[in-house]
Amino acid sequence: MEREFFLLLSGVAIISALLVIVARNPVHSALALVACLVQVAAIYILLGAPFLAVIQIFVYVGAVMVLFLFVIMMLDVRKEAKTRYLKKAAWPGLVVLVVLAAELFVLLMQSAKIHTVMGPGLAITEQPSVEDLSLLLFQDFLLPFEVASVILLVALIGAVILARPDEAVAADKPQNGGRR
């Protein structure tokens, strides 16, 4: 039963991931990505990690993709999306594709060794609880967690500074207009 569900979910995930890049319309691409993320969340549930699945829906589907669609609607990028950015990118693109495929293939073949490097991981208890996860995050791995949050904060401040209109320019404009 589990295998059939996994095949179904991953099949739909791959098809919708393909649709993301094939679709001409940016809104259609974004919706295909939503479908893909939902499938991934379902796979998390299949793996016995309901908390991760709900967070996936919450953060990626409920927040990130909504903001994507919001921006697409605000800017109305229908025309821009149809222009090709790099004219003769077909051959270099193919090379990158082959390299990535080779890397993935090697990883897949060597996946047994990754376990020996990373360690076996925690055994899944009968009902994986939120408590275990929070203890891991806020006790055992507190430093990496805090570092990640500081990096996110820096990115946030950076985004605000980038998005703010240039103060010098904004202050000059009305003065110039006044002189004329």
Add this chain to the structure above:
Amino acid sequence: MEYVLSLAPLFIKMAIVVGILLLLPLPLTWLERKIAAHIQQRPGPMRVGWHGLLQPLADAIKLLTKEDHIPAQADRMLFAIAPVVALVPPFLVFVAIPFGEPVQIFGTTVTLSLADLNVGLLFILAASGIGVFGTILAGWASNSKYAVLGSLRSIAQMISYEIPMGFSVIGVVMLANSMQLSQIVAAQEGLWNIVVQPIGFFVFFVAGLAEAQRIPFDLPEAEGDLGAGYHTEYSGIRFSLFMLAEYLVLVFLAFLNVLLFFGGWLGGPAFLPPFLWLFIKVGFFIWVFMWLRFTFPRYRYDQLMTIGWKVLLPLSLLNILVSGFLML
């Protein structure tokens, strides 16, 4: 075969919940019109059936037989699926809502919920969060200025109020030490959360009103002054699907208010089955939502944003801080 049989109770429960949810908006529309009428001192619908009781059926037939119009330049596929997408999250939410403690029927124990998830509350917030997609699709696919503007307005409203809504329930989760809804209810034995979490309840209630797009935050539906919202181009049965979704959001918010802050099925008189007591409380909240609709004026858009970000969000953060200190 045994495997299929073990799933049978689940399917029966699913059929009951879906059936009730699909039919519930019919009496609710009648109730809303009657409450409106009596608040405004007029009789309301009176012609079809006793005191207009069959009016919703007449309306349903009218909506079903109306022309199903799709604008010429619309994105036909998205236009068609948008109402269905809007309908998915309110149904999804009811998966995690418990209606009472397990009961004995014919010697077998039956849980009165579809799935009492241990991340239930988070699941419900996530599921109600994806309710925005119906709005996005409808507004964008209509290919109309009014619809796109209305939909941008509604999206901004819904994602701003989701944040205080999520923060306001953290106090409840801290008190219950669990995100499982049945345990949150069990933790209120003796003392309902409304007593210890009044700020949390206030923020949750107001944010819930905005999430359900009810007055005083019903800008998406301001047909008189803003040319309605994302569903301007919709007609007939597709339009009524949006209305259906909206009523279901109302019902599930009433359920959440009761389960999180008013003790769920606890504290009822002994002769009432607990789930009936729960439904009475839920009915009371639905009545409050309708009562507010005909009592308050609509807020302006900038006032709406100010309330969300400068009042509710700091209040909900303060609530978390205070509950944390009191619990220590």
